[in-house]
Amino acid sequence: MTVDDERILLERVAAKDRRAFERLYHIYYPRLFGYILKLTRRIDLVEEVLNDVMLAVWAGASRFAGRSRPSSWIFGIAHHTALKALRRRSRYVEEPEEAAGEPVADEEPESLLVRREQRDLLGQALARLPLEQRAVVELTYFHGFSYPEIADILACPANTVKTRMFHARRRLREILPQLGIGAASGGGEGDRP
Amino acid sequence: MNRHAQESRERAHQRALELLPWLANDTLAAGERATVEQHLSECAECRAELERCRMTRDALRAAAPSPPTPHPRQLEQLLARVEESEAASTADRPRPAWRQTWKATPRPARIALFAQLAAMLLLALALGRVDRAPAYRTLSDRPAPTAVTSGAPRLRLVFAPRTTEEEMRRVLLEIRGRLVAGPSVLGAYTVELGAGADPLSVVLAHLRAQASVSLAEPVTTEER
Numbered sequence: 001m002t003v004d005d006e007r008i009l010l011e012r013v014a015a016k017d018r019r020a021f022e023r024l025y026h027i028y029y030p031r032l033f034g035y036i037l038k039l040t041r042r043i044d045l046v047e048e049v050l051n052d053v054m055l056a057v058w059a060g061a062s063r064f065a066g067r068s069r070p071s072s073w074i075f076g077i078a079h080h081t082a083l084k085a086l087r088r089r090s091r092y093v094e095e096p097e098e099a100a101g102e103p104v105a106d107e108e109p110e111s112l113l114v115r116r117e118q119r120d121l122l123g124q125a126l127a128r129l130p131l132e133q134r135a136v137v138e139l140t141y142f143h144g145f146s147y148p149e150i151a152d153i154l155a156c157p158a159n160t161v162k163t164r165m166f167h168a169r170r171r172l173r174e175i176l177p178q179l180g181i182g183a184a185s186g187g188g189e190g191d192r193p
Numbered sequence: 194m195n196r197h198a199q200e201s202r203e204r205a206h207q208r209a210l211e212l213l214p215w216l217a218n219d220t221l222a223a224g225e226r227a228t229v230e231q232h233l234s235e236c237a238e239c240r241a242e243l244e245r246c247r248m249t250r251d252a253l254r255a256a257a258p259s260p261p262t263p264h265p266r267q268l269e270q271l272l273a274r275v276e277e278s279e280a281a282s283t284a285d286r287p288r289p290a291w292r293q294t295w296k297a298t299p300r301p302a303r304i305a306l307f308a309q310l311a312a313m314l315l316l317a318l319a320l321g322r323v324d325r326a327p328a329y330r331t332l333s334d335r336p337a338p339t340a341v342t343s344g345a346p347r348l349r350l351v352f353a354p355r356t357t358e359e360e361m362r363r364v365l366l367e368i369r370g371r372l373v374a375g376p377s378v379l380g381a382y383t384v385e386l387g388a389g390a391d392p393l394s395v396v397l398a399h400l401r402a403q404a405s406v407s408l409a410e411p412v413t414t415e416e417r
Contacts, residue, residue: 018379029263051271058275122256141250146220162211179252
């Protein structure tokens, strides 16, 4: 599905086309699910937030200006809604230790053992990052957004996005060797920040 | 080398270093991309860091659990909420315009209009197509809602796609229900249970067991 396809879909949603809305829901469900879960680290919040997001998309589709990509508009709503849900539960505190076991365990391990270990390592490292840094890492590497788009999504200046990413990279760097990353990259330039 | 040149080199290095993750995800604008690539050609440290960015990106993507698929129940709940929000906004939105037009209309014309509406309503009633006459909804919803509602149990019903009219009728006859509103934009009907109908919970259980019914839920009194 191209950006233009998504635009058309959003226009139809704005015209209260229910089928287009269901289609959009199915397209965005996996992406939003992953993002909201990584961001909040609360599986109990994900479905509720996701539905709130889609409801906001339904209600606000006619206000989508087409200035940005539909995906960054929708992710902006998702980010905002997830933060609001966390605040509402007044449990918005960073709890690094609790994140040790990533809550999605619906997958059968078998041959995925290595992948799983890496996921845990990376997942734990990500979970230790402050929420805003985690958001930037996810949006960049997993969802493929540009930094101006991320600035839109997080409603912050572009320079803040770069700074957050810079700090996140520094912290993630410590675990990269354990993932087999770093040694091969000839990155032996000492501990430049 | 003078100090000025060294400082500008250092700035270029910092700038490139900051942008590497977005070179790695291929989203830099052409101009920035060219600048960063130019710097990369002369900076081993940034090349190594770019490699780390790419590997982090790959590890993150590879480590992602397979994407979940939505449970049908969740979509149903969402659609029901969408439908509620639609009902609320259609109740809110046209009202001011309607009222303005009404106020701006001279009194004799109002009476004539009202009479006409009443006649239309009677006609609609006579034709048994009350549920499709938009005037009915507006009129019945407008004055104090609690006074108008009959108090008979109501439920919201969404039929499965491609359900035939006969099937809908059969279902409605079976539960002794009649349509009082709908279809909404999402295809939901409001059904009121007539005298002699089973208790609402029994009816709901019966409906949910029907292949032709994809959603059946009670309408609470405050929703009316």
